[in-house]
Amino acid sequence: MTLQLHNLSKHYGDTPVFSKVSLRVAAGEFVAIVGESGVGKSTLLNCMAGLDHWDAGTVQLEGVDIGALDEDGRAMLRRAKVGFVFQAFHVLPHLDVLQNVSLPLLLLGQAPQQRAQAMLEAVGLGALGARLPQQLSGGQLQRVAIARALVHQPRLLLADEPTGNLDPNTAALVMRALVQQCRSHGAALVLVTHSEAATSGADRVLHLRADGMHAG
Numbered sequence: 622m623t624l625q626l627h628n629l630s631k632h633y634g635d636t637p638v639f640s641k642v643s644l645r646v647a648a649g650e651f652v653a654i655v656g657e658s659g660v661g662k663s664t665l666l667n668c669m670a671g672l673d674h675w676d677a678g679t680v681q682l683e684g685v686d687i688g689a690l691d692e693d694g695r696a697m698l699r700r701a702k703v704g705f706v707f708q709a710f711h712v713l714p715h716l717d718v719l720q721n722v723s724l725p726l727l728l729l730g731q732a733p734q735q736r737a738q739a740m741l742e743a744v745g746l747g748a749l750g751a752r753l754p755q756q757l758s759g760g761q762l763q764r765v766a767i768a769r770a771l772v773h774q775p776r777l778l779l780a781d782e783p784t785g786n787l788d789p790n791t792a793a794l795v796m797r798a799l800v801q802q803c804r805s806h807g808a809a810l811v812l813v814t815h816s817e818a819a820t821s822g823a824d825r826v827l828h829l830r831a832d833g834m835h836a837g
Contacts, residue, residue, distance in 0.1 A: 623648045623776050623809040629668060629678035631661065638664055641678070642834045644827070648776065651800060651810040653823035660829050662813035666779050669811065670703050671695035683776055700728055704770030704808070706799065708782040710762045712754045718765055719750035725773040740768040743805075744798045760791035764798055771802050778803055780812040784819050792818065 624646040631638040638661040646652050656662050667673035669680060671687040672695075680687045682702060687695060704725075705711075712721045723737040741747050744764040754762060763783060770778055780799065784792035800822045803810040812819060813829075820826045828835045 623650075623683060624669060624811070625679075625681045626669070627679045627681075629665070629675055629680065631664060631668065631673075631675045639829060640833055642829070643678075644834060646777075646809045646811055648809055649804065649807045650825070651803065651812070651823045653820035653826045654811065654813045654829050654834075655815060655817070655820060655826060656813075656829035658815065662829055663781050665829060666781050666811065666813050669777075670699055670705070670779055672699075700725070701773075702776045704773070704775040704778040706763070706766050706770045706778065706780040706783045708785040710754075710759075710766050712762060712765055712769075714754050716753075717750065718746065718752050718754070718757070721754070721765055722750075722769045722772055725769060729773055731773070737768070737772055740772045740802075741765075743802060744768045758791075759787055760795055763787065763791075763795045767795070767799050767802060771806055771808065774806055775808055778808045778810045780810065780814075782814055782816075783812070784814070784816060789818065792816070796822065 626642055626644040629642040630640045642665065654662055664673055668675050682698065685698060690698065719737055719741065722740055726736060738750060741750055744767055746761060746764055783799065784795055787795060796819055814820065
Protein backbone atom coordinates (compact mmCIF):
# COMPACT_ATOMS: atom_id res chain seq x y z
CA MET A 622 0.00 0.00 0.00
CA THR A 623 1.45 3.37 -1.03
CA LEU A 624 -0.63 5.71 1.16
CA GLN A 625 -2.92 5.04 4.10
CA LEU A 626 -4.85 7.51 6.26
CA HIS A 627 -6.67 6.29 9.36
CA ASN A 628 -9.19 8.46 11.21
CA LEU A 629 -7.31 11.64 10.33
CA SER A 630 -8.75 14.77 11.97
CA LYS A 631 -7.71 18.40 12.08
CA HIS A 632 -9.11 21.49 13.80
CA TYR A 633 -8.34 25.20 13.77
CA GLY A 634 -9.16 26.15 17.35
CA ASP A 635 -12.64 24.77 18.00
CA THR A 636 -13.50 24.61 14.31
CA PRO A 637 -13.10 21.21 12.61
CA VAL A 638 -11.44 21.23 9.20
CA PHE A 639 -12.11 17.54 8.58
CA SER A 640 -12.81 14.61 10.86
CA LYS A 641 -12.01 10.88 10.84
CA VAL A 642 -10.81 10.68 7.25
CA SER A 643 -9.71 7.17 6.31
CA LEU A 644 -8.29 6.37 2.89
CA ARG A 645 -6.11 3.80 1.17
CA VAL A 646 -4.42 4.55 -2.14
CA ALA A 647 -2.68 1.68 -3.92
CA ALA A 648 0.38 1.92 -6.13
CA GLY A 649 -0.63 3.15 -9.57
CA GLU A 650 -4.10 4.26 -8.46
CA PHE A 651 -5.62 7.65 -9.34
CA VAL A 652 -7.89 8.99 -6.60
CA ALA A 653 -9.66 12.33 -7.02
CA ILE A 654 -10.95 14.22 -3.98
CA VAL A 655 -13.57 16.89 -4.57
CA GLY A 656 -15.31 19.27 -2.23
CA GLU A 657 -16.48 22.82 -1.78
CA SER A 658 -14.00 25.64 -1.24
CA GLY A 659 -12.90 25.86 2.38
CA VAL A 660 -13.62 22.23 3.21
CA GLY A 661 -9.91 21.47 3.73
CA LYS A 662 -8.87 19.70 0.53
CA SER A 663 -5.47 21.39 0.30
CA THR A 664 -4.89 20.97 4.03
CA LEU A 665 -5.63 17.26 3.72
CA LEU A 666 -3.17 16.99 0.84
CA ASN A 667 -0.50 18.73 2.91
CA CYS A 668 -1.13 16.31 5.77
CA MET A 669 -0.63 13.38 3.38
CA ALA A 670 2.91 14.65 2.77
CA GLY A 671 3.62 15.67 6.35
CA LEU A 672 3.73 19.34 5.41
CA ASP A 673 0.93 20.16 7.84
CA HIS A 674 0.10 18.82 11.29
CA TRP A 675 -3.06 17.01 12.30
CA ASP A 676 -4.78 16.49 15.66
CA ALA A 677 -5.68 12.81 15.56
CA GLY A 678 -5.19 9.76 13.36
CA THR A 679 -2.27 8.46 11.33
CA VAL A 680 -0.68 8.89 7.90
CA GLN A 681 1.48 6.09 6.51
CA LEU A 682 3.49 6.25 3.30
CA GLU A 683 5.04 3.01 2.08
CA GLY A 684 4.46 1.62 5.57
CA VAL A 685 6.24 4.52 7.32
CA ASP A 686 4.27 6.43 9.97
CA ILE A 687 4.87 10.04 8.92
CA GLY A 688 3.64 11.37 12.27
CA ALA A 689 6.43 9.51 14.08
CA LEU A 690 9.17 11.25 12.09
CA ASP A 691 10.86 14.53 12.98
CA GLU A 692 10.89 17.40 10.47
CA ASP A 693 14.16 16.27 8.87
CA GLY A 694 12.84 12.74 8.52
CA ARG A 695 9.67 13.97 6.86
CA ALA A 696 11.65 16.15 4.47
CA MET A 697 13.87 13.23 3.46
CA LEU A 698 10.84 10.98 2.91
CA ARG A 699 9.15 13.62 0.75
CA ARG A 700 12.30 14.20 -1.25
CA ALA A 701 12.62 10.53 -2.11
CA LYS A 702 9.00 9.33 -2.32
CA VAL A 703 6.66 12.26 -3.09
CA GLY A 704 6.06 14.61 -6.02
CA PHE A 705 3.91 17.77 -5.99
CA VAL A 706 1.96 19.62 -8.66
CA PHE A 707 0.31 22.83 -7.51
CA GLN A 708 -2.00 25.35 -9.14
CA ALA A 709 0.61 28.12 -8.90
CA PHE A 710 3.36 26.10 -10.72
CA HIS A 711 6.14 27.15 -8.27
CA VAL A 712 8.87 27.18 -10.91
CA LEU A 713 12.04 29.18 -10.23
CA PRO A 714 12.11 32.16 -12.64
CA HIS A 715 15.90 32.49 -12.81
CA LEU A 716 16.39 28.86 -13.92
CA ASP A 717 15.58 27.58 -17.40
CA VAL A 718 13.02 24.83 -17.95
CA LEU A 719 15.52 21.96 -17.95
CA GLN A 720 17.15 23.25 -14.77
CA ASN A 721 13.77 23.51 -13.05
CA VAL A 722 12.92 19.91 -13.94
CA SER A 723 16.39 18.76 -12.82
CA LEU A 724 16.08 20.13 -9.27
CA PRO A 725 14.64 17.02 -7.54
CA LEU A 726 17.45 14.88 -8.96
CA LEU A 727 20.10 17.37 -7.85
CA LEU A 728 18.69 17.31 -4.32
CA LEU A 729 18.98 13.52 -4.33
CA GLY A 730 22.57 13.69 -5.59
CA GLN A 731 21.71 12.11 -8.94
CA ALA A 732 22.89 13.05 -12.43
CA PRO A 733 19.92 14.98 -13.83
CA GLN A 734 20.49 15.83 -17.47
CA GLN A 735 19.34 12.74 -19.37
CA ARG A 736 16.33 11.89 -17.22
CA ALA A 737 15.16 15.50 -17.02
CA GLN A 738 15.31 15.84 -20.80
CA ALA A 739 13.41 12.57 -21.19
CA MET A 740 10.66 13.87 -18.89
CA LEU A 741 10.36 17.06 -20.91
CA GLU A 742 10.02 14.94 -24.05
CA ALA A 743 7.31 12.88 -22.35
CA VAL A 744 5.17 15.95 -21.61
CA GLY A 745 5.70 17.45 -25.08
CA LEU A 746 8.24 20.13 -24.14
CA GLY A 747 11.46 18.53 -25.31
CA ALA A 748 12.47 21.49 -27.46
CA LEU A 749 11.88 24.11 -24.75
CA GLY A 750 14.49 23.15 -22.14
CA ALA A 751 16.59 26.27 -22.64
CA ARG A 752 13.68 28.70 -22.24
CA LEU A 753 13.00 30.67 -19.08
CA PRO A 754 9.63 30.22 -17.34
CA GLN A 755 8.43 33.69 -18.34
CA GLN A 756 8.69 32.62 -21.98
CA LEU A 757 6.12 29.83 -21.54
CA SER A 758 2.32 29.77 -21.45
CA GLY A 759 0.36 28.68 -18.38
CA GLY A 760 -0.31 25.24 -19.83
CA GLN A 761 3.36 24.77 -20.68
CA LEU A 762 4.38 25.84 -17.17
CA GLN A 763 2.02 23.30 -15.65
CA ARG A 764 3.56 20.57 -17.79
CA VAL A 765 6.99 21.69 -16.56
CA ALA A 766 5.65 21.26 -13.02
CA ILE A 767 4.44 17.75 -13.89
CA ALA A 768 7.83 16.81 -15.37
CA ARG A 769 9.62 18.16 -12.28
CA ALA A 770 7.25 16.31 -9.92
CA LEU A 771 7.79 12.97 -11.66
CA VAL A 772 11.46 13.15 -12.71
CA HIS A 773 12.70 11.40 -9.56
CA GLN A 774 10.09 8.63 -10.00
CA PRO A 775 8.17 9.18 -6.74
CA ARG A 776 5.82 6.57 -5.35
CA LEU A 777 3.15 9.20 -4.68
CA LEU A 778 2.14 12.29 -6.66
CA LEU A 779 -0.02 14.94 -4.98
CA ALA A 780 -1.81 17.46 -7.20
CA ASP A 781 -3.60 20.50 -5.78
CA GLU A 782 -6.01 22.10 -8.29
CA PRO A 783 -3.44 21.73 -11.10
CA THR A 784 -5.86 23.00 -13.77
CA GLY A 785 -7.48 25.79 -11.75
CA ASN A 786 -5.81 28.61 -13.70
CA LEU A 787 -6.17 27.06 -17.15
CA ASP A 788 -8.78 27.27 -19.89
CA PRO A 789 -10.77 24.05 -20.51
CA ASN A 790 -8.79 22.86 -23.55
CA THR A 791 -5.42 23.44 -21.89
CA ALA A 792 -6.71 21.89 -18.66
CA ALA A 793 -7.67 18.72 -20.52
CA LEU A 794 -4.21 18.57 -22.13
CA VAL A 795 -2.49 19.01 -18.76
CA MET A 796 -4.63 16.37 -17.06
CA ARG A 797 -3.95 13.91 -19.87
CA ALA A 798 -0.20 14.43 -19.50
CA LEU A 799 -0.43 14.13 -15.72
CA VAL A 800 -2.39 10.88 -15.73
CA GLN A 801 -0.38 9.31 -18.57
CA GLN A 802 2.90 9.97 -16.79
CA CYS A 803 1.64 8.63 -13.46
CA ARG A 804 0.35 5.48 -15.14
CA SER A 805 3.63 4.92 -16.98
CA HIS A 806 5.66 5.34 -13.77
CA GLY A 807 3.29 3.30 -11.57
CA ALA A 808 2.92 6.27 -9.23
CA ALA A 809 -0.16 6.71 -7.07
CA LEU A 810 -1.92 9.99 -7.85
CA VAL A 811 -4.08 11.93 -5.40
CA LEU A 812 -5.76 14.96 -6.97
CA VAL A 813 -7.81 17.53 -5.06
CA THR A 814 -10.05 19.72 -7.18
CA HIS A 815 -13.42 21.41 -7.49
CA SER A 816 -13.47 20.62 -11.23
CA GLU A 817 -15.57 17.62 -12.23
CA ALA A 818 -13.78 17.55 -15.61
CA ALA A 819 -10.43 16.95 -13.88
CA THR A 820 -11.80 13.80 -12.23
CA SER A 821 -12.87 12.08 -15.46
CA GLY A 822 -9.94 9.65 -15.58
CA ALA A 823 -9.92 8.79 -11.87
CA ASP A 824 -10.21 5.25 -10.56
CA ARG A 825 -12.20 6.63 -7.61
CA VAL A 826 -13.84 9.98 -6.88
CA LEU A 827 -14.30 10.84 -3.20
CA HIS A 828 -16.10 13.79 -1.61
CA LEU A 829 -14.54 15.55 1.37
CA ARG A 830 -16.93 17.08 3.88
CA ALA A 831 -16.46 18.32 7.42
CA ASP A 832 -17.67 14.96 8.78
CA GLY A 833 -15.25 12.87 6.72
CA MET A 834 -14.74 11.30 3.30
CA HIS A 835 -17.59 9.89 1.23
CA ALA A 836 -17.53 7.80 -1.93
CA GLY A 837 -19.41 8.71 -5.07
